[in-house]
Amino acid sequence: MGVVVPLDEREFQSGAGIEPLVRLTRDHMERVNALILSRVTSNVTLIPEIARHLIDSGGKRLRPMLTIAAAQMCGYEGDGHVKLAAGIEFMHTATLLHDDVVDESELRRGKSAARIVWGNQATVLVGDFLLGQAFKMMVEVGSLEALEILSSAAATIAEGEVMQLRVAKNTATTEDAYLAVIHNKTAALFSAATEVGPVLAGGDSSERAAFRSYGVNLGLAFQLIDDALDYDGDAHDLGKRVGDDFREGKITLPVVLSYRRGSDADRAFWTRVMQDGAIGDGDLQHAIALMRRHRAIEDTIARARHFGSVARDALAPFADSPHKAALLDAVDFCIGRVH
Secondary structure, three states: OOOOOOOOHHHOOOOOOOHHHHHHHHHHHHHHHHHHHHHOOOOOOHHHHHHHHHHOOOOOOHHHHHHHHHHHHOOOOOOHHHHHHHHHHHHHHHHHHHHHHHHOOOEEOOEEOHHHHHOHHHHHHHHHHHHHHHHHHHHHHOOHHHHHHHHHHHHHHHHHHHHHHHHOOOOOOOHHHHHHHHHHHHHHHHHHHHHHHHHHOOOOHHHHHHHHHHHHHHHHHHHHHHHHHHHHOOHHHHOOOOOHHHHOOOOOHHHHHHHHHOOHHHHHHHHHHHHOOOOOOOHHHHHHHHHHHOOHHHHHHHHHHHHHHHHHHHOOOOOOOHHHHHHHHHHHHHHHOOO
């Protein structure tokens, strides 16, 4: 997973969007959104208040759209994919609520994080409520295979969170160790979201493996672009301040590469700001300068392009169709978020 091949940057069009995916899944996603709103209700008024704070704040619903498109591409004609897509969005929302508590984040999607408004305890418990609702919908679909895939993903995501705690502020983290974290924490849900499509459609093992590979590599690419954007992005597009990962002491791939490629003085800087948390005026700008000097941001993007290429190749054996084209466009969208 650590091997990176040079790729032609023209393969990924920076202007590519997810409009085809949105268009193809629109009718089904309207049902998904209605189901989300109906399942977030509770007699405990604080629960929908906190959940809606994040659910209504935006987000492209990329993961549930992938589930819908994968199921449609494989010829599924039932309605179980709607409940699974809603459950996947609930799982994703729950992880965001939990992440913000663990990371002590102040912003999420351009708004105050739920933990800032309602506190850590309520935020964690509402995340747990959403996970419960997600699994209720999975059970209602009646597919043990789909339930196994998504429940395994939930466990893997939790493992990824714990793995991230172990590497937090640790400048000795290797690239392989970091990729293992994001494989569990981010890519696992992308993979599950796409694999359940062929499962519902009764696809064979090769179809399931192809969509699983597409999802996991798309998830890796998505997270690596996020890592690059935290140091070379726009606060409006990010929904958080540029440099939040730096301020929170998160070890991401640009930091790993900068630390390993730097001089003794550079490594002393990273140790001070990351491990010791002694961040002063101008340190973020110096960190970005070091990343540029050592091509850490560029190479993080190059690795994302590599995983994006693997995701595209995973779907290559399938016949051309509007849904296949839209899923390939989703890869371009994920990579094209960085300029």
